[in-house]
Amino acid sequence: MVDSIAAGAQAPGFYRFKVGEIEVIALHEGVLVRDRPTGFVPNATHEEVGEAYAAAGMARDKLTITFNALAVRTAGRVVLIDTGLGEFGPPGTGQLLGNLAAAGIQPGEVSAVVISHFHADHILGVNRKDGQRTFPNAEIFVPAKEWDFWMDDAQMDAAPEAAKENFGLCRQVFGKLAETVRRYAWDEEFLPGLTSVRANGHTPGMSAIRITSAGETMMFVADITNNPLVFVRHPEWQAMFDMDPVETIATRKRILDMAAAEKLRVSFYHAPFPATGYIVKNSSGYEFLPALWHAD
Amino acid sequence: MVDSIAAGAQAPGFYRFKVGEIEVIALHEGVLVRDRPTGFVPNATHEEVGEAYAAAGMARDKLTITFNALAVRTAGRVVLIDTGLGEFGPPGTGQLLGNLAAAGIQPGEVSAVVISHFHADHILGVNRKDGQRTFPNAEIFVPAKEWDFWMDDAQMDAAPEAAKENFGLCRQVFGKLAETVRRYAWDEEFLPGLTSVRANGHTPGMSAIRITSAGETMMFVADITNNPLVFVRHPEWQAMFDMDPVETIATRKRILDMAAAEKLRVSFYHAPFPATGYIVKNSSGYEFLPALWHAD
Numbered sequence: 001m002v003d004s005i006a007a008g009a010q011a012p013g014f015y016r017f018k019v020g021e022i023e024v025i026a027l028h029e030g031v032l033v034r035d036r037p038t039g040f041v042p043n044a045t046h047e048e049v050g051e052a053y054a055a056a057g058m059a060r061d062k063l064t065i066t067f068n069a070l071a072v073r074t075a076g077r078v079v080l081i082d083t084g085l086g087e088f089g090p091p092g093t094g095q096l097l098g099n100l101a102a103a104g105i106q107p108g109e110v111s112a113v114v115i116s117h118f119h120a121d122h123i124l125g126v127n128r129k130d131g132q133r134t135f136p137n138a139e140i141f142v143p144a145k146e147w148d149f150w151m152d153d154a155q156m157d158a159a160p161e162a163a164k165e166n167f168g169l170c171r172q173v174f175g176k177l178a179e180t181v182r183r184y185a186w187d188e189e190f191l192p193g194l195t196s197v198r199a200n201g202h203t204p205g206m207s208a209i210r211i212t213s214a215g216e217t218m219m220f221v222a223d224i225t226n227n228p229l230v231f232v233r234h235p236e237w238q239a240m241f242d243m244d245p246v247e248t249i250a251t252r253k254r255i256l257d258m259a260a261a262e263k264l265r266v267s268f269y270h271a272p273f274p275a276t277g278y279i280v281k282n283s284s285g286y287e288f289l290p291a292l293w294h295a296d
Numbered sequence: 297m298v299d300s301i302a303a304g305a306q307a308p309g310f311y312r313f314k315v316g317e318i319e320v321i322a323l324h325e326g327v328l329v330r331d332r333p334t335g336f337v338p339n340a341t342h343e344e345v346g347e348a349y350a351a352a353g354m355a356r357d358k359l360t361i362t363f364n365a366l367a368v369r370t371a372g373r374v375v376l377i378d379t380g381l382g383e384f385g386p387p388g389t390g391q392l393l394g395n396l397a398a399a400g401i402q403p404g405e406v407s408a409v410v411i412s413h414f415h416a417d418h419i420l421g422v423n424r425k426d427g428q429r430t431f432p433n434a435e436i437f438v439p440a441k442e443w444d445f446w447m448d449d450a451q452m453d454a455a456p457e458a459a460k461e462n463f464g465l466c467r468q469v470f471g472k473l474a475e476t477v478r479r480y481a482w483d484e485e486f487l488p489g490l491t492s493v494r495a496n497g498h499t500p501g502m503s504a505i506r507i508t509s510a511g512e513t514m515m516f517v518a519d520i521t522n523n524p525l526v527f528v529r530h531p532e533w534q535a536m537f538d539m540d541p542v543e544t545i546a547t548r549k550r551i552l553d554m555a556a557a558e559k560l561r562v563s564f565y566h567a568p569f570p571a572t573g574y575i576v577k578n579s580s581g582y583e584f585l586p587a588l589w590h591a592d
Contacts, residue, residue: 004390008312008400009306010311010312010590010591010592011307011309011310011311011398011399012307012308013307013589013591015306015307015389016304016306016307028589028591030591031588031589031590031591053557054559055556055574055576055585056573056574056576056585056588057559057573057574057585057587057588058588059562064588066588066589092591092592095591102307103304103307104304124477139365229585229586229588233576233583249308260351263350263351263353265353271586272586272587272588272589273589274589277352277353277586278351278352280351280352280529281324282578282579282580283578283579283580284578284579286588287529288585289351289352289353289525289584290525290568290573290584290586291353291568292327292352292353292354292360292362292525292568292569293324293327293362293569293570294306294307294325294327295309295324295327295388295391296306296308296388
């Protein structure tokens, strides 16, 4: 029977916790490892960045990215925050639907999909390869400023060639949904208990989401850092994914300071599953303290 | 079907990872929350300690302790490192066997049980309430120095009254096993790939365990800290569970320094499940960086 270990599967990648009376479920979407390009962090050396990855147990010369969304059950609704890569990602990704099912939720039960920003790993799961919507009964909520930027043809025409791909992806994902998508503003409670927080810099309209119930609050901080094991500890480091590096750093510090001061539970899209914990400020940056796992 | 979320159980508390060719499985035993006694950390104020717990998302005036063992599959054996509280713990604990089963391992398949030290939460799971051994086919490995101390009646007689209870527990757990228990020395490779490391202070004979395979190494660090979310960040803080506070701090720093210098994956018995990650030294102490979760 010892062979059952070798044959055994990993535990499913979901984790439930409570915020007041709301149930939140961390959902693992997968891990991607690829070569780290020179200049990934323009304001640090390749060696410094490699050392930071190695210190967290990742390959020194690779770019290791983990992806984790959230499901939120509030007021009788199941709300999904970010969709993962769906059927369009590389091997190692695309696990969100399986982990959602393991947590007992079928796609048709999702009544709202909230998008934090319009990068591929957050939006491609909106549709399936056959063109049908992955969550057929879900109203889709997007940051108004994100929509205004990415769906503006003048912005697309003015963008450098390398940046045009993402404009195309946005049209592929949202083109047929323009009439029905609900655009939320910053500081708007757009669903009961869910309030957007300005988090621009990484993209022009990125939003963090405060989730509040019965006097308790947590915050989904989206991509205020790429891998927080690296960028929480080196808060001044820019990454090539960040469209406005200066605003990215200001937003990162503002939101990490908010989390530390309020002792908020935070969930990062790019932290190790279950990707949720607390922020403490220290003399050189911040620490991410993983939240305690409770079986009940 | 939305009710399936409320009704749904937590994901099982096991997590598999590889060390070389060895499979290691983190096993959640549970969480205990009780009032934190005044003087829990004799060399810090109650307020400072409360602030440290609150910063990590735990109740300010409680003592929150999480318990996590390891299973290791090496050379055709399943080795369990520490047993949890078995059938003798308070509500919230005693989950180890269920999580072991979720990972596909029945108690009869465990061929070795390795004990790090002789505190109740590490040894009570050796036997069941009916007096039978929980892992009937397992050889039991204990630190020789731990055995020499706790099983010595002269030490028991000389101990303060409050300390006598643990001597009694040791006799309850190991009394019938004296002839068969295998006592391992520090720095001994007592099973293929498993080598003990001196970690005394918390108890006189506590041992960490280095696990090595195919050029890769990790270390189970047992109780070099109680809750590492607090004591890794405050490495000078003593806890009332530590029998020799000065030696405890020296051991803690020696092993955390070793982990940081060698970039070793470590597993803490008292960290949040899956309780495994990496150590980085900073200007005021250390940071615990959770390891990346991989589904494969």
